Amino acid sequence: MVPLSWYIILSAVIFSIGVFGFLARRNLIIMFISIELMLNSVNISLAAFSHYLQVMRGQILIFFVITVAAAEAAIGLAILIAYYKNNPTIKVDEINLLKG
């Protein structure tokens, strides 16, 4: 029997790797990918709790998290494409048109 705390620690580790990827990379595509990584780690935690507490709420919430992640990835990438037409870069520190 795998203890519940193992799943939580795995979810925390993958979440923190996603945080590192979001904060430390310059490439916008990799930043979007790290957001997906963070959402997936939360999914793992929800599935573990749903299994160990014997409720269905966790699995239903995973459903909605996957839906919202798909919608947010689509909109984020559309914004990136729209900006790329003006300023053809994906390095996040070169996107500084509003800088004072």
Next chain:
Amino acid sequence: MTTPQIFFAYFAIAMTVLSLLVVTRRNPVHSVFWMLVLFIHIAALYLFLNAEFLAAIQIIIYAGAILVLFLFVIMLLNLKQEETVKKYQAQWPFGAGIAIIFAIFLSMIVAKITVLPALGAYSIEAIKAEGSMMTIGKVLYTKYLLPFEIASLILLVAIIGAVVLAKKRIE
């Protein structure tokens, strides 16, 4: 270590290594491919947790739609692999420190849960009696009907927004 624990140990180590590979590759296509392998491992972990329908949904939607969307955008932007440009931002040790502090905090606080609330009604036998998909369907369409309809509105907004944002402007 029992056999499920050995399998879980493989999945845990593999997922940690894969997520590190995802965030550290220079070529974004390599990142997306490692992410594909990571999603398949996550789907296998859902199978561990008696959520077969969610494992199928994970592969269909994440590996089949979101990853393909990423690959299309990378292809559309025609990103070439940079050799000499810096990969990380200037403040990347700060980001690594924050991530390590997050991991330590979450592991110390959340993993110490010993007292769980009373167990619900959906034990493994109850879910296996009807199948994972039937159980999720019964709960989703009765108790969680409003969030389901709101999720469909979110998808509608995403469709319209993506089309409007990425369209070519006719001057």
